[in-house]
Amino acid sequence: MTERITTPFGAASTAADVVAGLDLGGKRAIVTGGASGIGVETARALALAGAEVTLAVRRPGPADEVAGDLRRSTGNPAVHVAPLDLADPASITAFADAWTGPVHILVNNAGVMAIQELTRTAGGRETQFGTNHLGHFALANALHRALAAADGARIVSVSSSGHLRSPVVFDDLDYRFRDYDPFGAYGQAKTANVLFAVEATRRWADDGIVANALMPGGIHTALQRHVGGSEYIALARERFAAAGVHFKTPEQGAATSVLLAASPLLDGVGGRYFEDCAEAVEITERTPVTVAGVAAYALDPANAERLWEVSLALT
Template sequence: MAQTAELIRTPFGATSTAAEVVQDVDLSGKRAIVTGGGSGIGIETARALAGAGADVTLAVRRVEAAEEVAADIRATSGNQAVHVAPLELVDPASIAAFAAAWSGPLHILVNNAGVMAIQELTRSPGGQEMQFATNHLGHFALAQALHPALASAGGARIVSVSSSGHLRSPVVFDDLDYRFRVYDPFGAYGQAKTANVLFAVEATRRWEDDGIVANALMPGGIFTALQRHVGGSDYIAQARERFADAGVHFKTPEQGAATSVLLAASPLLDGVGGRYFDDCNEAVVLTERTDLTISGVAPYALDPANAERLWQVSLDLTT
């Protein structure tokens, strides 16, 4: 679905929290998966969905740590239907096992897990650049494997957590894995995050007749373990200083999860797909960026031809 002239607007904004977004939403009887639900905004995404009554599964690499998170979510939400399951997004066998273990419908799939700006060129066991493999290909394969469960839900939603980092790079189809280009950690991250948006565009086009829609989003500036590859607390201090005069609002994890939860659960988004949101509203399409741009979406990330091409490339790489 291409972006129309009239952007979707909601009553929520940059300071809204995930809990506020679902305050009047009843997700009883709905089943949700949150990848990376054991850390960062994934925790608050899962907590808000559970608080609204959903049956939530945290799909994670570190099961033991996530079990502690799940226990906390059960205690704070009063919802006992919070589960943990192992998932390694660069391991096709792990993805297949996770999907095989799932039975029944799936109403909400939040593709939240990710890695940012790995400093040295690293490739997955399958040979793909690690950020592209983790952030895009793994989630693509997971959604493909769970398609029957999503289709059986009758009105399923996929949430693709992207980033303003997508403004740093389109998908470079001729060299996805940096076999010819000089490796750039943030450029590779940008390519992967653009792929997250393109996935939402094409998934909606292909699967809308199955009752499935997908949207992508920028959570906002949130400081979590995602920054571990770029200096952690030092990077956070530098970012605060760099953006101090740009009017950028840095968010808490509860605020950072709000747009994900809006796309996952709000009736305001019924039937809406193939779009990109930031601060709980549909983003404007940009014509250029600066180093301080964190709002808006690049036209190449919404381009239907790019989305269709990426889908085919992704199929070739995962099947």
């Protein structure tokens, strides 16, 4: 049993706190969904520390304005925008083909949550699994050579406490037999994000690549648009409060992502799940108010290897 990792940072820390004093000059980072929510704060902190940052987004037009703000606020001119639709395999291929040079940091941050009606990607996959997991899986594999060229790359897989709602149901990934459950589908996709980090580290550590997953915390962003926005947030705040957990600002929500992406405290660490800037405790049971911890099934190496092989076949 490996020792649980803690850091001097915690739930109240911000992304700027985590990068204070760090020099990421010469590092190149990609942040998917980097133009809004915790993505933009992740990008801001990495740029503030001197990294070259590319915002990989579905809508480059509005993101150009965000990139301009990041350049001004950080004093870093190397903030770029590139089109990427994680639900479209052709878009992923085009993004990877256009990339030159190494990737030192890949933050798989973009995602959709609890789409109310069953929808599918162009490839026929349930949208949340197809976008949140398969899209990022395909992207990381397409960028493998660039990640290996960094000689010490880190992949950050943004998961959620939502993973506690469902394991990966291998016999029915796309809800062709099960009744569709918006949060169950989200939970399955977020579990897949953790399993990806476990298996990517096992397969790619010899290439100098490690991956970790995280729960950013409860944060009010556009992610909740499919479930009622502010009304959902009010209920979520109550649930978090019942568990003794406070909601975070986007700047605080980005802290754990930035810790995994940049902190020397995590050099060589991979295949783990973090929350509040520390490794989470593994749990084997969920209660109605559980919003912390990582499910044992999300770290299971056999599940991780199986998901990787299935994902290869699907992509």
